[in-house]
Amino acid sequence: MTPLERAEAKFGWKLVTPTILILGLLILYPLMYNVYLSFFDVQLNGYKTFVGFENYIKLLTNTDYYSAIGTTSLYLLGTVVGTTLLGLAMALLLKDPFKGRGLVNAAIMLPYVAPVISVVFGWQFLFDPISGVVNYLFVDALGIWSERTNLIGNPDSALWVVVLFDIWKHAPIAYLLILSKLVSVSRDQYEAAAIDGYGPIGRFFHVTLPELYFVLATVVLLRLIWNLNRFEDVYLLAPNVQTLPIFTYYQAFTGVIDQGLAAATSVIQLAVLSVFIWFYIKKIMKW
Amino acid sequence: MLGKRTLTGRIGFALAILLLVSFSLLPFAQILSTSLKHQYDWGNPSLIPQTINLDAYKELLGLTEAKKVEMPAAIQKILNNPKLPQDKKDAISAKYMSNDNLFPFGKYMLNSVIFSVGAATFSLVFSVMGAYSISRLRFKGQVVIQRSVLFVYMVGGVLLMVPLYQMAMNIGLASSLWGSAFCLFLIYIVQTLPVGMYMLGNYFRGIPFALEEAAMMDGCSRKEAIIKVVLPLSLPMLATVFIYCFIIGWNEYLFASVFLKQYPEFHTLPLALQELFVSKNAIWDRIMAASMLTLAPIVICFLFASRFMKGGKTDGGVKG
Numbered sequence: 001m002t003p004l005e006r007a008e009a010k011f012g013w014k015l016v017t018p019t020i021l022i023l024g025l026l027i028l029y030p031l032m033y034n035v036y037l038s039f040f041d042v043q044l045n046g047y048k049t050f051v052g053f054e055n056y057i058k059l060l061t062n063t064d065y066y067s068a069i070g071t072t073s074l075y076l077l078g079t080v081v082g083t084t085l086l087g088l089a090m091a092l093l094l095k096d097p098f099k100g101r102g103l104v105n106a107a108i109m110l111p112y113v114a115p116v117i118s119v120v121f122g123w124q125f126l127f128d129p130i131s132g133v134v135n136y137l138f139v140d141a142l143g144i145w146s147e148r149t150n151l152i153g154n155p156d157s158a159l160w161v162v163v164l165f166d167i168w169k170h171a172p173i174a175y176l177l178i179l180s181k182l183v184s185v186s187r188d189q190y191e192a193a194a195i196d197g198y199g200p201i202g203r204f205f206h207v208t209l210p211e212l213y214f215v216l217a218t219v220v221l222l223r224l225i226w227n228l229n230r231f232e233d234v235y236l237l238a239p240n241v242q243t244l245p246i247f248t249y250y251q252a253f254t255g256v257i258d259q260g261l262a263a264a265t266s267v268i269q270l271a272v273l274s275v276f277i278w279f280y281i282k283k284i285m286k287w
Numbered sequence: 288m289l290g291k292r293t294l295t296g297r298i299g300f301a302l303a304i305l306l307l308v309s310f311s312l313l314p315f316a317q318i319l320s321t322s323l324k325h326q327y328d329w330g331n332p333s334l335i336p337q338t339i340n341l342d343a344y345k346e347l348l349g350l351t352e353a354k355k356v357e358m359p360a361a362i363q364k365i366l367n368n369p370k371l372p373q374d375k376k377d378a379i380s381a382k383y384m385s386n387d388n389l390f391p392f393g394k395y396m397l398n399s400v401i402f403s404v405g406a407a408t409f410s411l412v413f414s415v416m417g418a419y420s421i422s423r424l425r426f427k428g429q430v431v432i433q434r435s436v437l438f439v440y441m442v443g444g445v446l447l448m449v450p451l452y453q454m455a456m457n458i459g460l461a462s463s464l465w466g467s468a469f470c471l472f473l474i475y476i477v478q479t480l481p482v483g484m485y486m487l488g489n490y491f492r493g494i495p496f497a498l499e500e501a502a503m504m505d506g507c508s509r510k511e512a513i514i515k516v517v518l519p520l521s522l523p524m525l526a527t528v529f530i531y532c533f534i535i536g537w538n539e540y541l542f543a544s545v546f547l548k549q550y551p552e553f554h555t556l557p558l559a560l561q562e563l564f565v566s567k568n569a570i571w572d573r574i575m576a577a578s579m580l581t582l583a584p585i586v587i588c589f590l591f592a593s594r595f596m597k598g599g600k601t602d603g604g605v606k607g
Binding site: 005019028044090098110133226231232 | 300303304307308310311312313314315317318321329330332413414416417419420421424425426427429432434435436437438439441442443444445446447448449450451452453454456457473474476477480481484509534537538539540541544545556557560561564571574575578579581582585586588589590593
């Protein structure tokens with residue numbers, strides 16, 4: 001190592017040290033501490049007693065836990081498929097420049113940046129059984145449903161409202177990722193395919209889709225990673241939809257508080273998440 | 288052969304755009320509409336209010352005149368009791384008067400601003416340092432740090448709420464008001480730092496090293512080169528990162544509820560709005576007006592930031 005390189009390395013460490021300290025202390029350490037906590041009976045005031053694997057046994061024999069896994073799976077399936085397809089449709093639709101595209105772009109990005117707490121109230125009002133426009137549409141205007149229903153009040157239907165909400169909120173991000181790849185597909189390829197006799201649909205399947213394969217995989221993986229931990233969107237819109245994060249939150253901070261059990265839930269969830277993240281860093285990230 | 292647009296094609300395209308924009312904006316339109324409606328008008332499916340009602344906004348922004356509350360005779364009697372110390376009397380009368388301002392929106396907004404702007408500022412400083420280090424300087428362990436930053440970037444808050452709360456409890460911070468506020472502040476920095484580093488790291492890599500080198504040839508130290516060359520070149524990105532971090536803090540609910548629920552005077556907007564919604568004071572027009580006012584700063588920031596984010600940039604786009 002030359003003195004210059006040594007000076008560079010020293011400077012590098014100096015700059016990155018605060019970050020390492022903060023992230024280490026407040027993310028990496030808590031993750032390990034969480035594993036430790038999962039072997040204890042933990043009170044809200046910090047009082048702990050060692051219980052070994054009891055939390056895990058309690059968790060794995062709890063039917064609510066399995067139903068939370070089921071709900072989470074449906075939520076993930078619905079949001080991943082919906083967000084990717086809508087994002088793709090948006091990208092295809094808005095790929096070519098047209099008058100007013102900037103405005104349309106701003107409008108469709110708005111759900112993504114808006115505070116969850118504000119927009120959930122809009123959604124709650126839309127689905128309100130008395131004043132909401134959804135009930136008005138399906139009961140009074142179209143007559144498809146025979147009576148007004150509280151879609152958010154019933155956990156089964158609320159899940160699908162939450163899925164729709166999540167698609168609405170995160171399709172813009174899928175759109176941006178897909179669009180950035182889509183605009184790089186060269187026009188020559190489409191013309192070649194057109195000369196070969198492919199119509200618009202054939203061109204989509206033989207040119208666009210193969211080119212987008214990688215970015216679509218990225219979108220799917222990112223949706224899985226973020227939505228596995230999604231808390232606010234679900235809890236604030238429909239607190240009765242118990243996906244895993246909501247289940248954990250209830251265990252940890254409401255009713256009969258059992259933070260050790262919540263810790264055990266988080267440990268299992270982190271293990272699953274780590275697989276997704278490892279896959280993402282390994283296969284997709286080029287940092 | 289390509290790009291031939293028939294009339295039906297054009298109409299179909301316009302309809303699809305219209306549908307998409309309506310889908311995106313409908314909830315916003317609903318919020319705005321309900322916030323301006325009188326109660327008798329709520330059940331009306333039309334988005335346009337029959338008459339505009341600004342009362343909810345006036346009330347939230349403190350523009351209404353304080354209503355004189357008639358003191359019940361019994362209370363008046365207690366207050367006239369000469370044996371009662373003056374501060375007790377003040378407390379009692381204040382309690383009766385306080386019904387006027389049910390939702391101190393301004394206070395919550397100030398809390399939100401302090402938390403999110405403060406955290407974004409610290410986060411930006413640390414991420415500039417960290418991002419420069421891992422994207423520009425070579426040293427052992429750099430790759431491990433890069434990967435770790437990416438990893439923690441994707442770990443959600445839900446996995447951290449129990450251990451962070453317990454840590455704060457163990458060192459005694461969670462049981463005091465200022466301790467809890469301090470914890471939340473730190474957490475907001477941590478929640479935004481990896482994103483900032485990730486965005487800035489990608490950006491710094493795109494700045495030609497030759498520029499810095501030239502500055503250093505002219506006698507600048509590396510530190511000076513960063514301050515005089517790299518940072519001015521990155522200004523748009525610095526603004527974007529700052530706004531991005533600010534938005535994350537502004538929108539955050541989970542940790543605010545874990546740490547600050549029991550301290551109403553420190554509630555941030557998301558927490559306050561949720562508490563209002565589940566309380567008996569929930570009235571749609573007031574909630575919608577509060578939502579609108581919570582939304583407004585974000586929309587403004589976004590419109591400002593999007594000027595810098597032209598060209599399908601997805602630097603920050605993976606979060607969410």
